[in-house]
Amino acid sequence: MAPEKTVFANQIREGQAVDELFLVKEMSRAETRSGKPYLMLTLMDRSGEIGARVWENADAFQGISEPGSLVRVTGQAQAYRGTLQLKIDNVLPADKLESDMELFLQVSKRNIAEMAREITAVARNVQDFFYRKLLLRFFNDSSFFMEFQHAPAAKSMHHAYLGGLLEHTLAVAKLAALIADCYPTLDRDLLMTGALLHDIGKTRELSFDAFPFEYTSKGRLVGHLVIGIEMIQDKIKAIPAFPEDLATRLKHLILSHHGRYEFGSPALPMISEAFVLNFLDDLDAKLNFLNRLEEQATGEGYQWTDFQRTLERFLYVKGRPLTEAENTGAHEQQDVEESTRPDSRQQNLF
Numbered sequence: 001m002a003p004e005k006t007v008f009a010n011q012i013r014e015g016q017a018v019d020e021l022f023l024v025k026e027m028s029r030a031e032t033r034s035g036k037p038y039l040m041l042t043l044m045d046r047s048g049e050i051g052a053r054v055w056e057n058a059d060a061f062q063g064i065s066e067p068g069s070l071v072r073v074t075g076q077a078q079a080y081r082g083t084l085q086l087k088i089d090n091v092l093p094a095d096k097l098e099s100d101m102e103l104f105l106q107v108s109k110r111n112i113a114e115m116a117r118e119i120t121a122v123a124r125n126v127q128d129f130f131y132r133k134l135l136l137r138f139f140n141d142s143s144f145f146m147e148f149q150h151a152p153a154a155k156s157m158h159h160a161y162l163g164g165l166l167e168h169t170l171a172v173a174k175l176a177a178l179i180a181d182c183y184p185t186l187d188r189d190l191l192m193t194g195a196l197l198h199d200i201g202k203t204r205e206l207s208f209d210a211f212p213f214e215y216t217s218k219g220r221l222v223g224h225l226v227i228g229i230e231m232i233q234d235k236i237k238a239i240p241a242f243p244e245d246l247a248t249r250l251k252h253l254i255l256s257h258h259g260r261y262e263f264g265s266p267a268l269p270m271i272s273e274a275f276v277l278n279f280l281d282d283l284d285a286k287l288n289f290l291n292r293l294e295e296q297a298t299g300e301g302y303q304w305t306d307f308q309r310t311l312e313r314f315l316y317v318k319g320r321p322l323t324e325a326e327n328t329g330a331h332e333q334q335d336v337e338e339s340t341r342p343d344s345r346q347q348n349l350f
Contacts, residue, residue, distance in 0.1 A: 008047035051085035108163030194253030201228030
């Protein structure tokens with residue numbers, strides 16, 4: 001009989017006892033100041049993720065807690081510096097083959113089909129004949145477009161879930177349209193085309209058929225910026241008389257959109273549209289990262305996170321109020337816990 005999942009990560013509340021199935025997203029081993037080993041885990045399901053710590057028997061549990069493993073954990077939910085995490089007492093392996101893995105893989109919260117229609121409409125609204133032709137050669141290519149809709153935007157940092165690349169690209173394109181309205185001297189068609197194609201190389205940089213997402217060999221050796229240029233050049237070859245200057249400016253946007261050499265850009269932004277694309281790409285990535293932290297924050301109101309190494313700072317995020325469904329789930333969980341306590345009615349008088 002397949003193991004059942006009843007509680008999701010976004011339903012867990014402080015003080016709650018947890019005995020549940022999760023997919024291990026990240027695992028690292030560390031030591032306390034006294035030299036005692038412990039495990040730092042990130043557990044996930046389709047609703048989101050939650051941090052966890054294994055303070056006892058770290059060596060025994062490490063082998064069954066590798067990223068991509070399905071595990072059953074028991075422990076207690078605790079708040080640490082405004083972020084909810086699990087203090088784990090026990091970890092047991094679970095069988096992926098017997099489980100519905102869709103319960104554990106994170107997917108964009110936005111409707112994939114709706115976003116696909118939106119991004120196709122944006123491409124068709126590009127006025128320049130050659131840029132529009134190029135875009136439609138991608139978005140009318142059913143094989144590419146299916147991969148594009150399915151792919152994550154990153155391995156872990158931002159939009160690191162199925163459909164994340166589509167969600168991120170659409171957001172950058174919408175922001176680009178707003179900026180183009182504010183600054184009419186920008187080449188709108190160039191900016192929009194760059195926004196729509198800036199990360200297409202991620203469909204070949206990352207392997208995302210199974211979790212954990214990994215880099216392909218080409219992804220590690222070449223990277224998605226250069227892969228994207230190769231993909232664009234292949235499509236351009238099939239478009240007669242595609243102007244070289246249009247191709248060159250577009251390629252510059254793709255190659256420079258990380259903004260700095262140390263961030264992986266082979267070129268620095270040197271034209272207005274390249275600066276805009278770099279800023280918008282970075283903006284959407286960081287806001288997605290912050291939104292994920294806010295979703296993990298316990299309770300309402302602003303609160304400090306622990307130190308975020310990727311941004312090299314503490315962050316002050318706003319916790320989100322519970323949804324009606326989560327409130328219901330929390331109340332049901334509380335009722336179950338109270339019903340198992342002796343003299344539970346007397347304990348709830350005050």
